[in-house]
Amino acid sequence: MSEASQQRLEPGPAIPVHEPSQRLEGPEAAGPAPASGRFRPRRAFWRRRAVRAAAVITVLALCGLVILALVRDQTGTDGFLVGLGLGVLPVPLLMAAFRWLDGVDPAPWRNLLFSFAWGAFAAALVAIIANTFATQWIATATADPAGAQSLGATVIAPVVEESTKAAAVLLLFLFRRREFTGLVDGVVFAGFTATGFAFTENILYLGSAFGEDRSMGSAGLASVTAATFFVRVVLSPFAHPLFTVLTGIGFGLAAMAPRRRRIRRFVLPLLGLALAMGTHALWNGSSSLFGPYGFYAVYGLFMVPVFGLVTWLAIWSRQRGLRTVAAELLAYAEAGWLPSAAPQALSSMRARTVARDFAHRTFGPQAARAVVEYEASATTLAFLRHRARRGTAGPDFAGRERELLDRLWARGGTAGPALTFAARATGRVRVPPPYIDYDGFNPYRQY
Known part of the structure; x- marks a missing residue:
């Protein structure tokens, strides 16, 4: 992504990204386990x-x-x-x-x-x-x-x-x-x-x-x-x-x-x-306010243009969300949490579909579900980081970021090759090496 595109997303202040070597595994990822017999206050009945x-x-x-x-x-x-x-x-x-x-x-x-x-x-x-x-x-x-x-x-x-x-x-x-x-x-x-x-x-x-x-x-x-x-x-x-x-x-x-x-x-x-x-x-008063042809006048001169404007705004926001995914995940890819091609692949709905189909065709439905979960977690992480830049993420940002990163790391062995293949197949990025090896898997080999 160009520097001009990233600037249009208003990135704001820099947010540090932990290296993969610093990640927590196992029970430590969620903090210390509660001691046996620890008192847990009851929640009010209506709060359940x-x-x-x-x-x-x-x-x-x-x-x-x-x-x-x-x-x-x-x-x-x-x-x-x-x-x-x-x-x-x-x-x-x-x-x-x-x-x-x-x-x-x-x-x-x-x-x-x-x-x-x-x-x-x-x-x-x-x-x-x-x-x-x-x-x-x-x-x-x-x-x-x-x-x-x-x-x-x-x-x-x-x-x-x-x-x-x-x-x-x-x-x-x-x-x-x-x-x-x-x-x-x-x-x-x-x-x-x-x-x-x-x-x-x-x-x-x-x-x-x-x-x-x-x-x-x-x-x-x-x-x-x-x-x-x-x-x-x-x-x-x-x-x-x-x-x-x-x-x-x-x-x-x-x-x-x-x-x-x-x-x-x-x-x-x-x-x-x-x-x-x-x-x-x-809309309701068009006929009574503007006569027998008021409905058609309001429909053609007001409702249709407003509908077109709102539709354009919604689609533009959707595309802006995809650009946000690419921009925000770049820092995690550079830190080693994601494959280098993943941000661009995840910023394309077509590439996401190609990745899921590739995983399903190559490894089966369980792998395809892992890719779907990976895509969802990565997207949530990108928007969470974007909100943190804007000051709307909330005080639990660090904990939620750590949880999402651990989810990505756990599914990266399956989703990484699929997203890399999808990025290359859809022309999102050009991968320089002749092949990229993820735990001995060649994503360019025809299985």
Whole structure:
């Protein structure tokens, strides 16, 4: 990597790297073992991980049962099934897109499933109750049901829905801080939350449209169901994810801010949430604010450009993450912890795939799993070191760095040759020697 590329990554102050000869092996790597019979204070019952996980699952499951009953009550059984079958169609595509975006340093599935479940169950339940109550209260107070519906869609719904969806991102930001490290994480968590919310909302809208068609005897392409499906699933499946991603960007930028910048860490999420509410309000009120063609004007002149800008920002952040991996791992390669070609190989998703395939083809599935674990640990180490340069790594940086280095060292015998082969095969680097020997293994030999 050129010096100019490294300078663009803002490396900051130098962080020393221990030599491999200084590494700890065996029990010493984790510190002295506790003495036999040592007193261990009991953790409070509610602080146990299993208890907290069970509580979260129980709450989300109850919310799911309640929202299921409410939606089924409004749409009927047939409408619910039709809405479910049609509403689920965009979900795999959106989840795959956000998972691809998160491919450099993938978040644990438990966080993604929590985000989706929160959006589909908890956020949807709060939104449907709050929106209905507020709209009915305004209609009663003003004696203007039509105006109450318009105000509810333009003002109340964006505030309530974006706030409830943002709660999932906030919880992950507070309680999964180690796994919430940058802009891409904010985008992915917000995207999964909004995908879940849109899924439940689509069931409600499509099921209600099906019931309306049945009552009027409509069918085919001229039906309300077909029109609703086209607008919500075909034309704008990205609408809810786009709104909430703006909130996720605010949290992601806050996660990247140094710990001493407390005002920035507080203001950026609020700014992102305000932008999400404003964009949502403009989308909902496009027809009432700008006439019958307002929806198409807002869609073409505002939503599509914003969607393109956010998509570009997310992909740029993903590529920047790959460049960060190459720049930060270079110091460890020079110290002897990694093969010299590993930083460049790990900064390419294609090279990572080639390394896994090579290990699987040559040594079997267990070796391929070792390469996957090596790639994950190396990426985590690179981002940890990058955060340390920016002053956001936390006081446990040294211990976490040592743990990750030991993981890399333990898997280096298998992953090193595979990454070296991948770097050479993909043209990431040119390896000068005719062959490189790792414990008697020649990575250039055809096995």
